Amino acid sequence: xxxxxxxxxxxxxxxxxxxxxxxxxxxxxxxxxxxxxxxxxxxxxxxxxxxxxxxxxxxxxxxxxxxxxxxxxxxxxxxxxxxxxxxxxxxxxxxxxxxxxxxxxxxxxxxxxxxxxxxxxxxxxxxxxxxxxxxxxxxxxxxxxxxxxxxxxxxxxxxxxxxxxxxxxxxxxxxxxxxxxxxxxxxxxxxxxxxxxxxxxxxxxxx
Amino acid sequence: xxxxxxxxxxxxxxxxxxxxxxxxxxxxxxxxxxxxxxxxxxxxxxxxxxxxxxxxxxxxxxxxxxxxxxxxxxxxxxxxxxxxxxxxxxxxxxxxxxxxxxxxxxxxxxxxxxxxxxxxxxxxxxxxxxxxxxxxxxxxxxxxxxxxxxxxxxxxxxxxxxxxxxxxxxxxxxxxxxxxxxxxxxxxxxxxxxxxxxxxxxxxxxxxxxxxxxxxxxxxxxxxxxxxxxxxxxxx
Amino acid sequence: xxxxxxxxxxxxxxxxxxxxxxxxxxxxxxxxxxxxxxxxxxxxxxxxxxxxxxxxxxxxxxxxxxxxxxxxxxxxxxxxxxxxxxxxxxxxxxxxxxxxxxxxxxxxxxxxxxxxxxxxxxxxxxxxxxxxxxxxxxxxxxxxxxxxxxxxxxxxxxxxxxxxxxxxxxxxxxxxxxxxxxxxxxxxxxxxxxxxxxxxxxxxxxxxxxxxxxxxxxxxxxxxxxxxxxxxxxxxxxx
Numbered sequence: 001x002x003x004x005x006x007x008x009x010x011x012x013x014x015x016x017x018x019x020x021x022x023x024x025x026x027x028x029x030x031x032x033x034x035x036x037x038x039x040x041x042x043x044x045x046x047x048x049x050x051x052x053x054x055x056x057x058x059x060x061x062x063x064x065x066x067x068x069x070x071x072x073x074x075x076x077x078x079x080x081x082x083x084x085x086x087x088x089x090x091x092x093x094x095x096x097x098x099x100x101x102x103x104x105x106x107x108x109x110x111x112x113x114x115x116x117x118x119x120x121x122x123x124x125x126x127x128x129x130x131x132x133x134x135x136x137x138x139x140x141x142x143x144x145x146x147x148x149x150x151x152x153x154x155x156x157x158x159x160x161x162x163x164x165x166x167x168x169x170x171x172x173x174x175x176x177x178x179x180x181x182x183x184x185x186x187x188x189x190x191x192x193x194x195x196x197x198x199x200x201x202x203x204x205x206x207x
Numbered sequence: 208x209x210x211x212x213x214x215x216x217x218x219x220x221x222x223x224x225x226x227x228x229x230x231x232x233x234x235x236x237x238x239x240x241x242x243x244x245x246x247x248x249x250x251x252x253x254x255x256x257x258x259x260x261x262x263x264x265x266x267x268x269x270x271x272x273x274x275x276x277x278x279x280x281x282x283x284x285x286x287x288x289x290x291x292x293x294x295x296x297x298x299x300x301x302x303x304x305x306x307x308x309x310x311x312x313x314x315x316x317x318x319x320x321x322x323x324x325x326x327x328x329x330x331x332x333x334x335x336x337x338x339x340x341x342x343x344x345x346x347x348x349x350x351x352x353x354x355x356x357x358x359x360x361x362x363x364x365x366x367x368x369x370x371x372x373x374x375x376x377x378x379x380x381x382x383x384x385x386x387x388x389x390x391x392x393x394x395x396x397x398x399x400x401x402x403x404x405x406x407x408x409x410x411x412x413x414x415x416x417x418x419x420x421x422x423x424x425x426x427x428x429x430x431x432x433x434x435x436x437x438x439x440x441x442x443x
Numbered sequence: 444x445x446x447x448x449x450x451x452x453x454x455x456x457x458x459x460x461x462x463x464x465x466x467x468x469x470x471x472x473x474x475x476x477x478x479x480x481x482x483x484x485x486x487x488x489x490x491x492x493x494x495x496x497x498x499x500x501x502x503x504x505x506x507x508x509x510x511x512x513x514x515x516x517x518x519x520x521x522x523x524x525x526x527x528x529x530x531x532x533x534x535x536x537x538x539x540x541x542x543x544x545x546x547x548x549x550x551x552x553x554x555x556x557x558x559x560x561x562x563x564x565x566x567x568x569x570x571x572x573x574x575x576x577x578x579x580x581x582x583x584x585x586x587x588x589x590x591x592x593x594x595x596x597x598x599x600x601x602x603x604x605x606x607x608x609x610x611x612x613x614x615x616x617x618x619x620x621x622x623x624x625x626x627x628x629x630x631x632x633x634x635x636x637x638x639x640x641x642x643x644x645x646x647x648x649x650x651x652x653x654x655x656x657x658x659x660x661x662x663x664x665x666x667x668x669x670x671x672x673x674x675x676x677x678x679x680x681x682x
Contacts (some may be wrong), residue, residue: 015589016676045443053303054443074311083307087300091232093239098232105228106308369603373596377586387579387600390572391607394614401621418617422610433603436520440595 002080002153003029003066005050005185010059012045019045020203023059027199029066029153029183032176034190037204043189044085046203047156050187051083063154079108081154088143092132096123099131100145107150117149120175121168136163148175155179157188169195225310226318233322236295237288244330247287251331254280255338266343273342274352274403277335281356281399282392284331285363289388290381292319292371293438302442316434317427320368328360344403351406355399358419362395365426372434375441394422450526450666457659464656471649478642485636494552496642500650502545502570508538508654509573512580513605516598525669526662528594531601532584533661537654539577545570565619569612576604 004026011021019042027033035043048054050061052073063076071080090099100123104114118124121141126134134142140163147155155176161169173195176186180196188194238244258276259269296302305315335356336349344352370388374380402415475496485492512534518527549570553562561567583600587593 015591016672017680048303048443051303051307053306055439077307078309078311081307083303085300085303087298087303089296089299089301089304091236091299091301094232094235098235102228102232103304106225106304108309373583373600374586375596376589376592377583377596378588379586383582383586386575386582390575390579390611391603393572393611394607397614397618401618404621418614422614425610429603429606433599437596437599440592440599 001065002063002071002076002185003183004064005154005187006062006064007050008060008062010049010061011057012042012049012054013057014042014045021058025201027185027187029185030180032180032186032188032194032196032198034188034194034198034200036190036200036202041203043203044158047083047085047158047187047189051081051156052077053083080152081156082147082152083156084143084147084160085158088139090131090139090143092130094131095127096129096131096134096142097127100127100142100149103146104149107146107152109150113151114145114149117145120148120171121145122171137165137168140164141168144172144175153184155184155186155188157186159189159191222310225308229310229315229318230322233319234326237322237326244326247284247327248330248334250287251280251284251334251338254283255341258342270343273339273344274348274407275400276342277339277344277352278359278396278400280338281331281335281359282363282389282396285327285360285367286385286388287327289323289367289371289384290374292323292368293375294371294380297375297441302438306442312435312438313431316368316372316438317431320365320430323368324361324364328357328364332356332360345407348403348406351403351412355402355416355419358416358423359395359399362419362423362426363392365423365430366391369430369434369437372437372441375438395419398422453526454663454666457663461656461659461663464652464659468649468652468656471645471652475642475645475649478645482638482642491552491555492639494548495639496646498545498548498552499643500647501541501548503647504650504654505538505542505545505570505573508534508541508658509576509608510605511658512538512601516601516605519594519598520602526666528598529662529665529669530658531598532594533658533665535577535581535584537657537661539574539581541650541654542570542574542577546574565616569615572611572615573608576608580604
């Protein structure tokens with residue numbers, strides 16, 4: 001179980017452009033880090049680097065458990081990390097129920113977790129609809145379902161609440177708080193401040 | 208809701224569970240839009256029909272090339288839907304999800320290739336004997352056509368998946384995949400069509416079949432590793 | 444060898460070496476051409492046998508260049524070294540050119556004897572397949588916009604291609620045994636008359652020098668090109 005996320009001397013480029021270099025950071029269980037910065041500052045790239053989807057130019061991303069033992073990167077990412085990007089990873093032609101079911105099955109779930117996800121994000125009326133018929137906010141809620149339906153320690157979120165209205169933003173904030181209370185970690189790229197007590201990192205100031 | 212509930216241990220899908228779930232969805236997606244397996248079969252049928260229209264319907268000219276043409280059509284039809292194998296997941300963010308599951312990316316590539324074989328290769332293997340018959344192949348050879356098409360189809364699926372992974376994010380993906388992958392299709396085509404030829408002249412087909420199987424095993428090993436490397440490269 | 448993997452040292456080392464290679468290539472080509480024309484004509488093939496001195500070395504170098512491409516790709520993949528990537532990229536076009544030359548001269552060689560412009564025997568078909576491998580590599584590299592990604596994808600294909608090459612060659616040979624077409628163009632197996640060895644070997648050496656010169660020049664050009672790109676990118680960032 002991931003207890004600590006440590007970034008050491010991290011240098012990331014996107015194509016030819018150096019986004020940031022020499023980034024050092026440690027995040028512990030129960031903490032949430034808000035990434036801010038203008039578009040193109042590298043928020044998404046940092047999230048993807050932590051997730052192992054993007055290879056840094058230099059530096060390391062390390063995961064440790066509660067006793068300080070290092071965790072195997074692949075295991076930490078494959079079993080204990082959620083990545084919720086701009087895109088939901090949902091297939092348009094399938095029903096919401098099928099997609100939520102697949103995502104939770106794929107990532108490992110408890111049926112109780114799935115039911116809780118459905119309740120937390122008000123997904124019940126959406127379940128029988130095809131994903132393509134859902135609005136942006138509904139799709140985001142459906143994608144968020146896996147965060148709750150398949151519990152994992154580290155959440156990497158890229159502007160998670162952008163398509164949501166106030167009511168669902170509150171609901172999601174509640175889920176985030178519950179996750180933190182259960183010793184989870186969150187790194188979220190945001191434009192607006194989160195309704196939680198967060199640490200903050202402005203990537204625009206880092207070049 | 209109490210905190211205790213959320214802390215319940217997640218039930219990891221395990222190898223078999225994750226495999227089953229991914230295969231199921233891949234097949235659902237492959238057959239979902241537009242006629243399912245009929246699309247590949249339809250394409251195959253068109254190719255088969257064009258040969259006599261182009262070269263004349265004389266069985267004396269068609270007969271000798273029937274097996275070969277069937278294999279040509281098989282190779283081309285196997286290229287169908289390769290472009291979308293990874294592209295679709297890349298476009299909607301599904302590839303990130305697949306990379307962060309319990310299965311390694313190599314296993315994901317293997318499973319996608321398997322799904323491609325089942326979705327496209329299997330229907331083609333059933334259609335190929337009919338096409339070959341229509342082109343004048345001797346009826347006794349049709350089971351062999353089906354068998355070789357089935358095995359060869361697996362080879363096409365694995366190599367094709369590798370090509371699809373390499374061309375991820377490239378321009379003109381479909382054509383590029385074909386140019387990259389068709390030279391690599393030569394061994395299964397040679398061995399498969401060769402088996403038909405040998406059978407046609409009364410010689411044993413064992414060696415040809417063995418070579419075909421050997422190629423498929425080789426492709427099944429190379430494709431997941433090379434394909435996963437290519438996918439990671441395309442992701443970032 | 445790994446000392447050369449530093450681009451600076453590579454440039455310094457190859458700077459004086461490359462003109463020497465060009466010079467050697469020119470000399471060997473001249474000598475080889477003279478030998479090719481002065482050697483007696485073949486009893487069966489007449490003067491057209493001289494095409495062999497162009498065709499066979501070209502095919503050999505086409506294969507050698509692909510081996511260079513494949514090995515460079517391996518190093519590019521495993522060590523993520525920019526020089527290895529440059530080397531792989533630089534080998535592609537010269538290798539494809541040699542292979543195309545082999546195809547063209549192979550066709551010319553056969554025409555007077557058989558009356559057709561192409562013969563599907565094992566050797567020529569193998570050369571054609573090699574050419575297709577080059578096309579795939581070049582096409583892949585050219586179709587991906589991001590240079591780093593294009594390089595890495597091409598490296599995977601280069602290595603996969605190298606591993607597949609013996610298999611495809613084997614399958615073509617196997618196919619040939621099935622169909623037994625009229626085979627020719629096999630100076631090796633039909634027993635090369637020793638009088639033909641000097642021009643043949645000279646031309647082979649000449650082509651080898653030529654490829655080495657081309658390859659090193661192309662790698663040097665590639666290194667310079669990347670330096671320019673890096674400078675431009677730096678300027679753009681500071682702007």
